[in-house]
Amino acid sequence: MLAGLPAVLIPVIIHLLGRRRVKVIPFATLRFLRKANEKASARWRLRRILLLLSRMLILGSLAVLFAGPGCLNKDGHSSSPATWVIILDNSPSMSAERDGSRVFERAKDEITRMLNDTGPMDRFLFVTTSTADKDRWNGGFATGAGAVMEPLHRAAIDYSLHDVTATLQRAFGLLEKGGNNRVVLATDLQKFPWRTPVRAEVSGARLFILDAGFNNPVNTWINDVVEEGDRLRVMIGRQGGQSSRVTVSLLEKDKPAINVFSEGDSALFRMPGPDKAFSGSIELTPGGDLGIDDRTGFVPKAGRNINLLLVNGDARGFEIRDELLFIRRALAPGSDLSERVVATEIRPADLDRGVPADMDAAILANVAAISEGAMSELLEKARAGMGLILTAGDGWDRFLGYNAGENRNSPLKNLFVAPLRDVVTLESGDSLRPPHERIDIASLKGPMSVFGDTDRGDLSTAHIRKYWLLNAEAEKNLKVWARLENGVPLLLERPLEKGRLMLLATTIDRDGADLCLQPAFIPFLERLILHAAGRLKPGLPQRVTAGRPMDFEFRDEAVISAPKLKIDVRVPDGTSDYIPPLPGNYEVHQANELTGRFVAVMDPAESDLSRIDKQELDRLLGPETYELSRPGLNPVSGALTGRTDVSSDVAGLLLALLIAEALLSVRWRRRRKFSFEDGPGG
Amino acid sequence: MPPVYVLKNKYFMLDRSDIMDSDLVARLSFQTVPGPPSPFPHRGIHSSPRRGASLEFSEHAEYTPGEDVRDMDWKVYAKSDRYFLKRYEDERLQRAFFLLDASNSMRYGAAAGELLKGSKFHTAARIAAALASKLIHQGDAVGLGFAGEEENSFLSPRAGRHQFEAIIDLLCSGLLGGRARLKDSWSSLGERLRSGAAVFILSDFLDHDPDDLEELGVLAARGIKARMIHLLHRDEVDLPFENTTRFPDMEGPDFEVLDPDAVRTAYMEEITGFARGLASAADSIGIPHAFIVTDEDPVPAISELLRQSARR
Numbered sequence: 004m005l006a007g008l009p010a011v012l013i014p015v016i017i018h019l020l021g022r023r024r025v026k027v028i029p030f031a032t033l034r035f036l037r038k039a040n041e042k043a044s045a046r047w048r049l050r051r052i053l054l055l056l057s058r059m060l061i062l063g064s065l066a067v068l069f070a071g072p073g074c075l076n077k078d079g080h081s082s083s084p085a086t087w088v089i090i091l092d093n094s095p096s097m098s099a100e101r102d103g104s105r106v107f108e109r110a111k112d113e114i115t116r117m118l119n120d121t122g123p124m125d126r127f128l129f130v131t132t133s134t135a136d137k138d139r140w141n142g143g144f145a146t147g148a149g150a151v152m153e154p155l156h157r158a159a160i161d162y163s164l165h166d167v168t169a170t171l172q173r174a175f176g177l178l179e180k181g182g183n184n185r186v187v188l189a190t191d192l193q194k195f196p197w198r199t200p201v202r203a204e205v206s207g208a209r210l211f212i213l214d215a216g217f218n219n220p221v222n223t224w225i226n227d228v229v230e231e232g233d234r235l236r237v238m239i240g241r242q243g244g245q246s247s248r249v250t251v252s253l254l255e256k257d258k259p260a261i262n263v264f265s266e267g268d269s270a271l272f273r274m275p276g277p278d279k280a281f282s283g284s285i286e287l288t289p290g291g292d293l294g295i296d297d298r299t300g301f302v303p304k305a306g307r308n309i310n311l312l313l314v315n316g317d318a319r320g321f322e323i324r325d326e327l328l329f330i331r332r333a334l335a336p337g338s339d340l341s342e343r344v345v346a347t348e349i350r351p352a353d354l355d356r357g358v359p360a361d362m363d364a365a366i367l368a369n370v371a372a373i374s375e376g377a378m379s380e381l382l383e384k385a386r387a388g389m390g391l392i393l394t395a396g397d398g399w400d401r402f403l404g405y406n407a408g409e410n411r412n413s414p415l416k417n418l419f420v421a422p423l424r425d426v427v428t429l430e431s432g433d434s435l436r437p438p439h440e441r442i443d444i445a446s447l448k449g450p451m452s453v454f455g456d457t458d459r460g461d462l463s464t465a466h467i468r469k470y471w472l473l474n475a476e477a478e479k480n481l482k483v484w485a486r487l488e489n490g491v492p493l494l495l496e497r498p499l500e501k502g503r504l505m506l507l508a509t510t511i512d513r514d515g516a517d518l519c520l521q522p523a524f525i526p527f528l529e530r531l532i533l534h535a536a537g538r539l540k541p542g543l544p545q546r547v548t549a550g551r552p553m554d555f556e557f558r559d560e561a562v563i564s565a566p567k568l569k570i571d572v573r574v575p576d577g578t579s580d581y582i583p584p585l586p587g588n589y590e591v592h593q594a595n596e597l598t599g600r601f602v603a604v605m606d607p608a609e610s611d612l613s614r615i616d617k618q619e620l621d622r623l624l625g626p627e628t629y630e631l632s633r634p635g636l637n638p639v640s641g642a643l644t645g646r647t648d649v650s651s652d653v654a655g656l657l658l659a660l661l662i663a664e665a666l667l668s669v670r671w672r673r674r675r676k677f678s679f680e681d682g683p684g685g
Numbered sequence: 686m687p688p689v690y691v692l693k694n695k696y697f698m699l700d701r702s703d704i705m706d707s708d709l710v711a712r713l714s715f716q717t718v719p720g721p722p723s724p725f726p727h728r729g730i731h732s733s734p735r736r737g738a739s740l741e742f743s744e745h746a747e748y749t750p751g752e753d754v755r756d757m758d759w760k761v762y763a764k765s766d767r768y769f770l771k772r773y774e775d776e777r778l779q780r781a782f783f784l785l786d787a788s789n790s791m792r793y794g795a796a797a798g799e800l801l802k803g804s805k806f807h808t809a810a811r812i813a814a815a816l817a818s819k820l821i822h823q824g825d826a827v828g829l830g831f832a833g834e835e836e837n838s839f840l841s842p843r844a845g846r847h848q849f850e851a852i853i854d855l856l857c858s859g860l861l862g863g864r865a866r867l868k869d870s871w872s873s874l875g876e877r878l879r880s881g882a883a884v885f886i887l888s889d890f891l892d893h894d895p896d897d898l899e900e901l902g903v904l905a906a907r908g909i910k911a912r913m914i915h916l917l918h919r920d921e922v923d924l925p926f927e928n929t930t931r932f933p934d935m936e937g938p939d940f941e942v943l944d945p946d947a948v949r950t951a952y953m954e955e956i957t958g959f960a961r962g963l964a965s966a967a968d969s970i971g972i973p974h975a976f977i978v979t980d981e982d983p984v985p986a987i988s989e990l991l992r993q994s995a996r997r
Binding site for chain 1 (some may be wrong): 928929940942952959
């Protein structure tokens with residue numbers, strides 16, 4: 004930087020060289036020259052020295068000026084190496100951009116400029132405000148600003164949760180008491196990440212906030228997308244400025260865009276296409292200072308109706324005591340269940356023609372016998388994911404030997420969760436009077452556990468008078484979701500690859516219990532069907548927040564990918580805390596099949612660029628506990644780095660020296676011409 | 686090698702055309718070079734009340750009808766049968782003498798490649814030639830001499846065209862060298878010139894102080910009227926040089942190395958004081974004085990000199 008300093012010798016060299024080469028001019032007489040020289044020499048010697056000095060100082064000042072001079076200021080901290088914690092806000096709001104200038108880059112540039120002024124023995128720790136990086140505090144302090152330049156330049160916007168105040172508090176906690184400690188935070192002063200008060204517990208630690216944000220940020224963004232039947236409502240977020248008209252566009256591949264103008268907080272679309280379905284992206288223009296929240300993907304709801312196969316084992320058909328009478332009632336058009344469940348009813352013999360395709364669940368009510376082929380097909384469907392529920396009935400007695408017959412070897416037994424052992428009939432002339440068994444509410448588990456809250460349905464009101472006993476101990480993987488008060492398993496399940504086999508150990512009609520007459524029957528039935536169809540667990544969410552855990556459990560290993568974002572991650576079975584790192588469209592593949600899609604969006608709170616005001620800063624940090632500087636408007640003060648920029652002083656000195664040189668140098672002066680009349684005594 | 690003109694075995698440092706400044710002569714033609722009064726009202730321009738035997742015979746002039754016959758030289762008539770009048774010295778309207786400083790310092794200002802052309806001596810020679818032409822034209826006697834260490838001819842004051850030509854030749858061939866030694870020259874002139882002569886001294890006077898002019902007062906007491914023409918080159922008054930310069934003395938072996946910028950102001954004070962000192966000293970002893978810088982028009986200064994001379 005001071006490489007130009009040897010230039011101060013140039014005037015000396017010129018002076019020395021000049022003395023050697025002199026012009027020779029013969030003169031008429033030396034008399035007056037000598038007299039004049041005697042008169043002027045004393046004056047001129049001093050003048051020449053001053054002239055030489057001023058020229059040397061001019062060149063020296065120029066060299067120093069170009070080196071960017073600074074000197075240590077007088078405060079006591081500048082006498083020892085400083086310890087710095089440099090905090091860079093890398094929250095999504097730092098992506099705000101205006102006229103080609105991005106806040107994040109401005110913050111980095113300011114930190115870099117500041118680092119260039121620090122001392123060689125200063126120690127540094129660089130962290131970001133992202134809470135996702137658990138190891139960020141483990142790096143320790145490094146000597147010299149160069150150690151933090153690389154991580155600084157590598158730092159990128161992160162979509163996880165950001166907590167500025169917690170980061171500040173932790174930074175203060177790292178610093179040793181009494182040292183020359185400084186904490187620098189480069190941020191856009193967005194209000195959102197400032198959560199809790201901060202107290203610098205370490206004496207001597209000084210906080211400097213480099214405000215890299217825009218003074219009056221303005222932003223418009225897509226807040227949410229909501230399906231309202233056959234319509235799609237796009238919620239619009241606005242911050243700063245007046246309500247201006249925005250254009251919201253639905254964009255689907257190979258289809259023209261659908262545009263809606265809005266000056267409010269939403270835009271409403273009718274779902275396009277004959278099937279009134281939409282899958283594409285939604286875009287908003289103009290979007291304001293932040294651009295990443297102006298576009299989002301859209302994934303339609305995964306849910307479709309449950310296809311339920313009802314196999315009526317009751318030979319009596321549609322009589323009042325028909326096995327499926329009450330299920331039919333529960334599924335009657337207009338009922339809640341009917342909107343979600345599409346039922347197909349057949350007889351057991353119809354199974355010989357093949358099990359209907361695309362069935363999500365099947366209820367075999369009091370089915371006594373099926374063919375081998377039907378059994379095999381049912382099992383195959385169950386393994387593939389269809390839930391198979393057997394409900395008990397008189398036809399099962401044949402399996403227990405009371406009515407000896409060929410059914411003991413019926414293939415149906417392969418569909419039982421456990422071998423049948425016995426049947427218990429509690430004879431009573433009045434079904435409401437004992438003896439009867441009740442369902443033990445405390446025993447409800449799994450899908451039935453919701454009925455522990457009797458507001459969901461009180462199953463304890465049902466009277467069970469006939470139930471079948473199974474040899475449950477014979478099966479290791481059995482799950483018992485409900486028991487009678489006497490401990491007998493009532494609802495059992497055996498997992499079967501992708502599906503399940505379930506068994507209700509009493510009748511679904513009034514033959515063995517009055518469960519079908521209870522108010523809780525329909526919710527019980529719904530839950531049973533949903534569980535059997537695998538729809539009881541929530542499906543893949545449509546929209547999740549990037550940087551936050553999805554709170555969705557992946558059954559079986561899954562590959563989560565976002566090709567445009569170059570993300571391809573394998574998650575094991577049971578993963579429930581996968582965090583999509585970036586906003587965008589994701590796909591889920593399981594067993595090499597596409598099983599779902601979801602969209603990760605930025606936390607809408609980050610879109611609101613409202614800035615924290617000084618009053619609030621004072622409240623959180625304490626008044627006069629920090630210094631706030633703004634890049635480009637207030638140069639980093641000497642108080643920040645311990646060094647004072649004396650460039651202006653050097654420039655002033657340079658100007659003074661130039662004036663002095665001009666005054667001392669007579670060359671520019673207009674030479675007085677000899678005039679006999681104006682001479683001395685004239 | 687500067688041009689040197691050879692004529693009749695003499696070496697000329699200047700060319701006649703360099704010295705004969707017809708413009709200067711023309712501009713001076715309206716001036717009268719004053720001198721003692723003449724007894725012959727029709728001859729020359731001066732009038733003189735003096736008559737009589739104490740006058741020294743100077744020459745014969747052919748008689749023209751109407752002139753006074755008292756000065757008829759009858760002896761010449763007897764021998765030649767022609768009428769001639771005697772002329773006497775005090776009848777000469779003016780005897781003028783030009784004393785030119787021929788020291789080395791007068792070479793200063795010579796143009797590059799020239800010996801004397803452009804120098805102070807050249808200017809002095811031009812002025813002397815112009816005044817001599819004027820004097821000769823008005824019928825006066827003019828002489829020329831040099832003050833210096835070189836051997837130069839001396840022309841006693843005579844009238845006539847031939848004298849003028851001789852003056853020009855001498856100016857062209859004047860040799861410069863050494864110092865001026867004006868005081869010696871003045872003393873010599875006092876012995877050579879008779880009372881009533883006017884001596885024009887053309888010099889830079891650089892070797893002299895105002896006190897030296899007292900000698901001219903002595904000459905004045907003898908009736909020899911001195912007129913000073915002080916010549917300096919522009920460089921000698923302004924010192925226009927830049928950067929450290931070595932100044933060898935043109936009249937000796939010494940030199941000075943100094944920065945002209947450093948000493949200019951003091952130098953100008955000195956040179957101005959010197960010039961004005963000389964002027965004051967000349968004025969105090971009644972000697973008409975002109976100061977001429979060689980790059981200026983000399984006519985105003987010379988005109989003033991002639992006016993001063995007429996008053997004294």
